[in-house]
Amino acid sequence: MLDDGKPLFQQIAEQLSNDILDGTYPEETAVPSTNELAQFLRINPATAGKGLNLLVDDGILYKKRGIGMFVATGARDRLVEARTRAFTHEFIAPMLREAAKLGITPGQLVHLIQEESA
Amino acid sequence: MTAVIETTSLSKHYPKGVRALDDVSIALEPNRIHALLGRNGAGKTTLMQLLTGQLVATSGDMRVLGDHPFENAQVLSQTCFIQESQKYPDGFRAQDVLAVARTLHPQWDEDLERQLIADFRLPTDRQIKKLSRGQLSAIGIVVGLASRAPVTFFDEPYLGLDAVARQLFYDHLLADFAEHPRTILLSTHLIDEVANLLEHVVVIDEGRVLIDADADELRGRAYDVSGRVDAVTAYVAGREVVAQQRMGGLANATVIGPIDAAARAELDAADLTTSPVSLQALVVHLTRTPELAAASR
Amino acid sequence: MFRTASVIRLHTQQRFNTFVLPFIILAIAFAVVLAIGVIANLSVDDPSQLDGMHEGMRWNGAVWSVLGPLMGFGFTAMLQIFPLSLGLGITRREFAAGTLAVFGIIAALFTTAITVLKSIEQATDGFGLRIRMFDVVYVGMGDWWQTAVQTFLLLLMAMFLGAAVSTVYLRWGQRGLWISLTSLALVPFLVVSIAFVVPGMMEQVFIAVGSVPWIGWMGIVALIGALAAGAWVLLIRRAPVR
Missing domain, CATH: 3.30.70 (Alpha-Beta Plaits)
Structure with a gap:
């Protein structure tokens, strides 16, 4: 599940975000601790901690002292919003560029998408 | 953060111009898992032997836990060195080694020791020379982990261990490291197996430092x-x-x-x-x- | 301090080998000597006919069955216990201190045993068989305390020699070992060779050796032991592990 491409801690943060998006960790519930995560993924605890802290910095998780880390209220919405932005940047923009090369207009593109998802 | 292990231009030369270690300067931060990588004969074992007072350096300086390790009981009681080539006296059984090791490490944990012996299926009452290579390695792993030494050196700790036992070692290392953070310096050839465990990597080649970087950065x-x-x-x-x-x-x-x-x-x-x-x-x-x-x- | 105790423990961890086995070997040798004594006594009509045997057995070497293996203790200490000690994080100083203590303990233990047995042997006129095993030249022929002193010094010397020679090997390898052993053997070898060649010298040597008083011999043993101990302590400070 972990590949060598991006820094490991980023991959951890992404994986956790995915789990929050798909409801594995609903808002205001605890996420695995640094050590649980480290042992489960067989990675260094410091790396796991860095991954968790990335999400704390983004306001997705918050710390309850002495208890652990919890999914913040509104975390899911914020993730959806951030991911939508990323989606636009990573997929839609290149798609439009490629479409332009092929002479596909945005209108035709919408049509293609509708056909594909039908 | 101040380094727990620090060397300055550390060299170990032998007659006939053999430079086992040449001008090595590294600084390892405490409570991290560091890897010491390199080909056979690169100087990994020599470096560890110097850091644990087994060998005398030709030149340069080193500090382990703030002090020179050679003949320093205070430093050595806080370190544990598991070497692949460790010899045991004839007739010794694993329990003989463990009985003494227990007295030398103030942080030794007997529960963990029992757990490791059971997990690695180490026959503690059989003569060591009758053990398989993997079981021999298991003795070192039990000592290295159960000692909970603030600075632990593992030099190729798992020769002869099968994949299952190696995974067992990684799992125990991570679990115990998480509960009891300490400085680990691990030398190994199985880099891919341990890549995700590491925070910092030192690669040496022909006695010299080739790479000294955080694992994330190296990636x-x-x-x-x-x-x-x-x-x-x-x-x-x-x-x-x-x-x-x-x-x-x-x-x-x-x-x-x-x-x-x-x-x-x-x-x-x-x-x-x-x-x-x-x-x-x-x-x-x-x-x-x-x-x-x-x-x- | 407790770390030095750990060194003692390493040396004596195999209690059977250290404390029981030498006595078993001794018992077997003793049984053989006893058997010879019984046969000798059965074959004569008058115990006075055994005077010659009683005299000759001054040179009975059966006691070496226990002295010999104890000398090996010095080798084992350096070649087997030393590498593990360093591996476990013991300093050379701690190892030397613990080893010194163990040598002392072992020497004292076997000195006591041999002294007691010698006293019994003397008191019972050779266990009633006019044999000798402990009242022999190697461990002291005089009073019990002489045996005690001689055995103790001899054992210590042997263990220190063993330790010193092994440390030479650890430090300089096979070549160092052979050079040191050869040069050590060269002195008596040269004396004997010259004694053979020079007319009348053999007798001189014999007289000289024979005229050394007991206390002189003790001095020589103590000196050799002290030299070996000194060399060992000096060499161990930088001896690598093989």
């Missing part, structure tokens, strides 16, 4: 590029390349350096695909071309 230090031969050739021109292969009209190259925005644009324009390089592949490439390791710093 971004090189990447593979593949695509049409002319495109790859054009892209790698002027860049540091450690390996190149071609197959028919396609080529593949391992390039040093991060993929910055300019590189990304160039890659996209040339229709080249990139993929990450594993830590093991990176170490292999860099030990083959030491001058590039220096350049990539």
Whole structure:
């Protein structure tokens, strides 16, 4: 599940975000601790901690002292919003560029998408 | 953070010009898992033997837990050195070794010791010379982990251990490290197996430090590029390349350096695909071309 | 301090080998000597006919069955216990201190045993068989305390020699070992060779050796032991592990 491409801690943060998006960790519930995560993924605890802290910095998780880390209220919405932005940047923009090369207009593109998802 | 292990121009030379260790200066931060990598005979064991007072350095200085380790009981009682080549007296059983090791490490944990013995299925009452190579390694692993020494050296700790037992070692190491953070220096050939456990990597080659970097940073230090031969050739021109292969009209190259925005644009324009390089592949490439390791710093 | 105790423990961890086995070997040798004594006594009509045997057995070497293996203790200490000690993080100083203590303990233990047995042997006129095993030249022929002193010094010397020679090997390898052993053997070898060649010298040597008083011999043993101990302590400070 972990590949060598991006820094490991980023991959951890992404994986956790995915789990929050798909409801594995609903808002205001605890996420695995640094050590649980480290042992489960067989990675260094410091790396796991860095991954968790990335999400704390983004306001997705918050710390309850002495208890652990919890999914913040509104975390899911914020993730959806951030991911939508990323989606636009990573997929839609290149798609439009490629479409332009092929002479596909945005209108035709919408049509293609509708056909594909039908 | 102050370093828990620090060497300054540390050298160990032997007669006839053999430089087992040459001008090694490293600083290892406390409570992290560090890897010491390199080919056989690169000087990994020599470095560990110097740091644990087994050998006397030719020149240079070192500090372990703030003090010189040689003949220093205070430092040595806080360190544990598990070496692949450890010899045991004739007739000794694992329990004889453990009984004494227990008295030498103030932080020794007997529950963990029992757990490890059970998990590794170590026959403690059989003579050590009748044990398999893997069981011999298991003795070292039990001592190394149960000692909970603030500085623990593992020199190729798992010779002869099968994949299951090695995984057991990693799991125990991580679990216990998480509960009781301490400084671990691990030398190994199985880089890919431990890549995710590491925070910091030191690679030595022919006695000299080749790479001294955080694992995360190292991961971004090189990447593979593949695509049409002319495109790859054009892209790698002027860049540091450690390996190149071609197959028919396609080529593949391992390039040093991060993929910055300019590189990304160039890659996209040339229709080249990139993929990450594993830590093991990176170490292999860099030990083959030491001058590039220096350049990539 | 407790770390030095750990060194003692390493040396004596195999209690059977250290404390029981030498006594078993001794018992077997003793049984053989006893058997010879019984046969000798059965074959004569008058115990006075055994005077010659009683005299000759001054040179009975059966006691070496226990002295010999104890000398090996010095080798084992350096070649087997030392590498593990360093591996476990014991300093050379701690190892030397613990080893010194163990040598002392072992020497004292076997000195006591041999002294007691010698006293019994003397008191019972050779266990009632006019044999000798402990009242022999090697461990002291005089009073019990002489045996005690001689055995103790001899054992210590042997263990220190063993330790010193092994440390030479650890430090300089096979070549160092052979050079040191050869040069050590060269002195008596040269004396004997010259004694053979020079007319009348053999007798001189014998007289000289024979005229050394007991206390002189003790001095020689103590000196050799002290030299070996000194060499050992000096060499161990930088001896690598093989």
